[in-house]
Amino acid sequence: MIMEHNVPLQPYNSFGIVARALTLIRVASEADLAALRTDAQWAGAPRFVLGGGSNIVLTGDVKPLVLKVEIKGRRLVEETERAWIVEAGAGENWHETVQWTVEQGFPGLENLALIPGTVGGAPVQNIGAYGIELQDRFDSLDAIDLDTGSAFTLDAAQCAFGYRDSVFKHTASGPNGFGLAGRALITRVRFRLPKPWKAVVGYFDLERRMEESGNFTPTSRDIFDWICAIRRAKLPDWRVLGNAGSFFKNPTVSPEQCADIIARDPKIVHYPMPDGSIKLAAGWLIDACGWKGKTVGNAGVYEKQALVLVNRGGRDNPVTGGEVMTLAKAIQTSVYERFGIRLEPEPVVV
Structure with missing residues (x-):
């Protein structure tokens, strides 16, 4: 477990806002969280989970204990006649994970290419683009209850996905009486990538790409490349313009x-x-x-x-x-x- 104090957060938020974490812990494994619970100084401290910092606005220094998720790893968990089940650590870069699945021959996430952030942040926001939402390709996830230290697994129904919404954005006192905001840290996410694969090209920008290229039977790699080009033309690179x-x-x-x-x-x-x-x-x-x-x-x-x-x-x-x-x-x-x-x-x- 690596603990740092007075840590600049400008490199860790895509807006490039200047702020500091009074204390930051780099969570590279479930063992790091277990070690944190044994430290009496921090066991009951307020916490803030930080992934890729691509969906936050910092309005000042962060006083709660910042848990920066850096859990890595990607693998094919299972292959059946109907799907590939692929798992990635919550600290993996989202776009690089999408690219990896395409290169490994596991299509299905290509429409979500070039979305900034980490794998662990994707289900929190139920990210979506060009006709696909994360819930359409979701299998399950593992997480740690920060209050009890217990590990648990959630399926899609238990994540309560909605439009840019999930159980991780609501507190237990919310309208549904159940929420995991501030309470859970996602460690690994699994995706169900269906067989046979079928291209999702119902958006105007993709239809225009097919017309211009004359390619009306695009591969997942074709769609991945088209999405990257479309997003780069429309949206600023956060590394250049926060x-x-x-x-x-x-x-x-x-x-x-x-x-x-x-x-x-x-x-x-x-x-x-x-x-x-x-x-x-x-x-x-x-x-x-x-x-x-x-x-x-x-x-x-x-x-x-x-x-x-x-x-x-x-x-x-x-x-x-x-x-x-x-x-x-x-x-x-x-x-x-x-x-x-x-x-x-x-x-x-x-």
């Missing part, structure tokens, strides 16, 4: 609400959902309110995608968490005043 990816969730409304908005704004981007609701493109709403390219202090709205807030100050004069949240709240107010819709942030505010 950001936390999509900052707001796409809101859902009733058909009646959507019809009312269309009557006022016929060009609004919207998608019918299987449950009868209508999903609206948050980026379009923000752009319609004139925010694309605007800044507040060193926090800005990316000029190519209004859904992404960025660090205009770089690493030398970085944005603060306060500036990010001031900009986010101004955008929320603007969208609500025009459309009557409350945008919900995706990142965790610390």
Whole structure:
């Protein structure tokens, strides 16, 4: 167990916000957590689990004990007639894990390529892109109860996946009476990659790639490469321009609400959902309110995608968490005043 004090967190959050962890422990194995429980000084201390730092906004130094998850390893657990079961350590880089599965001949995660973060953070957020959500490829995960030290395993139903949501984002006092926020640390995640594999290419950008290339039977590697190219063209590289990816969730409304908005704004981007609701493109709403390219202090709205807030100050004069949240709240107010819709942030505010 490696323990460090007064640790700069700027390298460990994709926004590049300057903050410090008063105490940080690098968790490379389950044994590190067991050792932590035997240390009387830290056994009952408040904790904050840190993965890739790609979905957080730090508004100050982190006083709780920071548990930085660095558990590694990838393997094929099982192969059946219907699926490959693949496991990865929670500290593995997500994109590199997707690339590894494609290269190993285990297709199914390619639509989720180039999403920043770690494997352990993926089920917390139920990440999704280009027609696939993590829950569509999820088998099970292992975790440690930080209160008791007990190991446990959850399947998809027990994770209570929703749109950018899971049991790991709610406390036990939440509306469902059960939650694992602040209580569980994910150690390993397993994916069920179905056989036979079928390409998911229902999004306009992918359909256009097929048209342009003349390739109407793409392999998983083709889709992986297309997704990487599409995302690089649309979204900033957080290592160059700090950001936390999509900052707001796409809101859902009733058909009646959507019809009312269309009557006022016929060009609004919207998608019918299987449950009868209508999903609206948050980026379009923000752009319609004139925010694309605007800044507040060193926090800005990316000029190519209004859904992404960025660090205009770089690493030398970085944005603060306060500036990010001031900009986010101004955008929320603007969208609500025009459309009557409350945008919900995706990142965790610390």
